[in-house]
Amino acid sequence: MYTMNGCGTKLYGRTSTPDGYIATKWFCLVFIPVFPISSYLVISEAEDYDYIISSKKTYQMVKLDEIYRPHLQKFLISWAIAIALFVLLSYL
16 A cells, blocks of 8 residues: 555555454545555554654555445445535535
């Protein structure tokens, strides 16, 4: 996962399982998830600090066969609400 100025890929969503948690990798623009790429079972994660202002997360993950549906549903609902608000406010 890599982002520069909020653009790139990032893990969003966290659903606990007995083996770890499920997260979905998203393509992001300005830290806003635009579309899902794939879902993973994250077994472990660690954060390494380089100097004072930067950090790097490392993950041990297993790729799932398809995108995790609850994460996709929340994403679609959020975008639908945002678009509805935009349309509603544009007519006021």
